[in-house]
Structures are given as structure tokens and as C-alpha cells.
Amino acid sequence: MNRRYLSQRVIDLKPSGIRKFFDIVATMDDVISLGIGEPDFVTPDVILQAGMRSLQKGETHYTSNAGRMDLRQALAVYLQDRYGVSYDPASEIMITVGVSEALYLAMTALINPGDEIIIPTPCFVSYEAETLLAGGTPVAIPTYVEDNFQVRPDLVEQAVNTRTKAILIAYPNNPTGAVASREVLEELAKIAQKHDLIVVSDELYDQLVYGVSHVCFASLAGMRERTILLGGFSKNYAMTGWRIGYAAAPADILKGLLRIHQYTIMSSPTMAQAAALEALEKGNQDVEAMRGEYDRRRKLIVPGLNQLGLPTFEPHGAFYAFPSIANSGMDGETFASKLLEEERVAVVPGSAFGNSGEGYVRCSYATSYEKIEEALLRMDRFMRRHG
Ligand SMILES: Cc1ncc(COP(=O)(O)O)c(C=O)c1O
Numbered sequence: 486m487n488r489r490y491l492s493q494r495v496i497d498l499k500p501s502g503i504r505k506f507f508d509i510v511a512t513m514d515d516v517i518s519l520g521i522g523e524p525d526f527v528t529p530d531v532i533l534q535a536g537m538r539s540l541q542k543g544e545t546h547y548t549s550n551a552g553r554m555d556l557r558q559a560l561a562v563y564l565q566d567r568y569g570v571s572y573d574p575a576s577e578i579m580i581t582v583g584v585s586e587a588l589y590l591a592m593t594a595l596i597n598p599g600d601e602i603i604i605p606t607p608c609f610v611s612y613e614a615e616t617l618l619a620g621g622t623p624v625a626i627p628t629y630v631e632d633n634f635q636v637r638p639d640l641v642e643q644a645v646n647t648r649t650k651a652i653l654i655a656y657p658n659n660p661t662g663a664v665a666s667r668e669v670l671e672e673l674a675k676i677a678q679k680h681d682l683i684v685v686s687d688e689l690y691d692q693l694v695y696g697v698s699h700v701c702f703a704s705l706a707g708m709r710e711r712t713i714l715l716g717g718f719s720k721n722y723a724m725t726g727w728r729i730g731y732a733a734a735p736a737d738i739l740k741g742l743l744r745i746h747q748y749t750i751m752s753s754p755t756m757a758q759a760a761a762l763e764a765l766e767k768g769n770q771d772v773e774a775m776r777g778e779y780d781r782r783r784k785l786i787v788p789g790l791n792q793l794g795l796p797t798f799e800p801h802g803a804f805y806a807f808p809s810i811a812n813s814g815m816d817g818e819t820f821a822s823k824l825l826e827e828e829r830v831a832v833v834p835g836s837a838f839g840n841s842g843e844g845y846v847r848c849s850y851a852t853s854y855e856k857i858e859e860a861l862l863r864m865d866r867f868m869r870r871h872g
Pocket residue numbers: 522582583584585586609655658659687689717718719725728729730
């Protein structure tokens with residue numbers, strides 16, 4: 486890194502633990518990757534067609550900063566019908582370049598230098614980095630398998646002080662697959678109310694739940710007014726490459742996010758907005774089919790890992806299994822490196838998602854059933870040698 490010209494903030498930023506690993510994977514043959522954090526499906530055809538029609542119609546210009554009004558209206562209907570929470574599409578919903586941008590906007594809009602953001606971990610790799618880039622201080626609190634990786638309200642309460650600005654939660658969770666119960670979220674809501682905190686809730690995987698319901702944080706009593714809800718299309722609709730998501734929040738807060746977006750992004754990709762609208766209107770059957778397939782794989786990988794001596798919490802959301810590797814006697818980095826080297830199976834060390842992820846690895850089941858079967862055979866050989 487160029488220390489003369491780059492800012493200290495950037496120099497201090499740690500490279501993502503995931504990227505580092507995948508640079509190595511990319512140089513190897515015959516690897517089965519359980520490391521991937523995105524759907525293996527191609528975007529459903531109806532959605533693809535809508536994106537192509539948009540381009541062919543010549544919709545190659547900017548949209549309004551907040552995004553196409555019909556898409557914002559469709560999102561308002563989605564959030565109302567699904568979660569009973571109502572947002573004004575004109576002033577309380579904006580379209581972003583994925584949840585990634587929405588997260589950047591939320592952190593940049595909220596944080597004054599030194600503000601603290603409470604972040605339950607293990608969590609998506611960007612939360613800490615986005616907080617730091619915005620000049621804030623991430624305050625990681627651990628979650629534990631004993632609590633089904635749900636956030637412990639008592640630990641949140643202990644972490645709150647006068648500098649605390651927000652809590653950043655994400656259920657269904659990457660990397661653990663945990664889904665938060667209504668009771669736990671209600672406890673969090675009480676804490677947010679008591680200390681006058683904002684809750685940034687990343688609900689990108691909201692439709693990918695298995696046998697349980699997703700509770701939208703903003704739908705809890707009194708929470709709509711203090712929640713920045715982040716959602717998107719990447720995972721539910723297999724649209725990671727389209728780069729499209731949204732933020733919903735009370736108008737006076739959303740205005741802050743929109744102001745940054747106006748200057749940094751202008752508007753989200755136009756053809757992706759057309760495709761996203763189609764996804765909301767016509768994508769349900771495809772989501773149902775993909776969810777069914779993820780669930781089938783989930784029912785293969787979770788018992789499979791358990792049988793190998795890698796105790797695995799039963800995930801009810803997203804598409805990740807998060808086995809404990811304690812029986813191998815290795816740390817996550819060593820386990821992942823040796824497994825890759827010896828058996829050509831890629832998993833991500835849990836520590837990439839925060840210190841509390843140490844002792845675990847993330848295995849994505851967003852890969853074919855057959856590949857998961859083969860990966861389990863290879864991991865069985867590995868555990869016989871190292872278990
Ligand atoms: C929890 C979580 N939030 C946000 C993102 C980024 O998603 P997007 O493609 O919408 O930017 C990811 C991607 O893996 C994620 O797992």
C-alpha cells in the first residue's frame with residue numbers, strides 16, 4: 486500500500502478474510518467450493534427477460550436518485566403485505582446498489598467521529614469496515630451456539646454507553662444461518678427504546694427461511710421510527726451481479742442516506758431496477774423453487790457434518806452451515822488451509838466473520854447437491870486423519 490498518499494483509515498483497514506482465501510482457491514483445480522456466499526442459480530428467466538427488455542427499450546439513462554417510483558411502490562406493497570409495516574414510497578424507500586451501498590449510506594449518514602456501533606458477531610465481513618470508514622467505532626459482541634447464535638440482549642445492554650449510536654443486526658444471519666426469534670428481537674427493541682438508539686437491520690436473506698418465519702425488525706411496536714431497514718434482491722432472487730437493493734426508513738432519516746447517494750452514486754443500475762420490479766411481481770415461484778432446493782441441501786449438509794464429528798447448529802435461514810471444528814484440534818485458518826490443500830474443499834474460516842467465529846468454519850450450501858455429497862466424502866477422509 487502507498488503510505489505516502491493513501492489515507493491512514495484505508496491503510497488501517499484489514500483485507501477481507503474471505504478474499505484472501507479465494508485468491509488461493511482461484512489458482513487450484515478440482516476444488517469443491519463451500520465457500521461461496523452467493524446463490525449458484527442463474528437469475529430466474531422472467532427476471533432476466535425484464536432486464537433485457539429494459540435495455541432493448543433504450544432504458545439506458547439515469548433514473549431519479551431514489552430509484553424508479555414503480556419499484557419503490559412495489560417494495561412498499563411487499564413490506565406491507567409480508568410484514569405489516571408501512572412505508573411511504575415517495576419519501577421512505579430508496580433503491581441502492583445492493584445492501585452493500587445501503588450499509589455504506591447508513592453508516593456514513595449516522596456516524597459522528599467516535600460514535601459506537603454495537604455489532605453482534607460473527608457477522609458479514611463489511612460491518613466492521615463500514616463502521617471504521619465512516620469514522621465510528623465498532624463494538625463487537627459475541628453470539629453463542631448455546632443461544633442458537635441469537636444476539637444476547639444482556640450483552641447488548643452491557644455494551645451501551647453514551648457514545649452508542651446504533652445496533653447493527655442481521656437475521657437471517659451470514660455466516661451462522663441463525664434466524665432471530667420474536668422474543669429476542671422484542672428485548673432488543675426495549676433496549677433501543679430505553680437508550681434512544683437506531684437499529685440498522687440487514688434483512689437481505691428475509692425470504693430464505695426454512696420452517697420458521699422471519700420477523701422484520703421494523704414491524705415491532707415502536708421500531709419503525711428507529712429502524713433503518715436494509716434489504717435486497719441478491720440472495721432471495723439470485724441477483725448478486727445486478728447490484729440492486731434498498732433502504733427503508735422514516736423520511737427524515739432516509740433523507741440523510743439519499744443525500745450521500747445523490748453525490749456518490751446518482752442512481753442504481755436502470756436495467757437492474759426493471760428486473761427487480763419483475764422479481765417482486767413475478768418471481769415468487771422461482772424463489773419458492775430455489776428455497777426448496779436450498780432446504781434439500783441443508784438437510785444433507787447439516788446431518789452430514791454432524792456425522793463427521795463436526796457438530797453443527799441447525800441453521801434455519803440463509804444458505805450457510807457453521808460447524809464447530811473443535812474435534813480437529815485446529816484453528817479455523819489451519820483447518821481451512823489444510824482441507825483445501827489435502828482434499829480440495831474450500832470453506833471459510835469462522836474468524837473471517839469476527840473473533841467469536843474462531844473455532845468454526847462457514848460451509849455454504851449454495852452449491853449443487855452432488856457437489857455437497859462429494860465434499861462430505863472428502864471431509865470424511867480429512868476428519869478420519871485429523872479428528
Ligand atoms: C448479510 C449480508 N449483507 C449484505 C451483503 C451484501 O449484499 P448485496 O449483494 O446486496 O450488496 C451480503 C453478501 O454476502 C450479506 O451476506
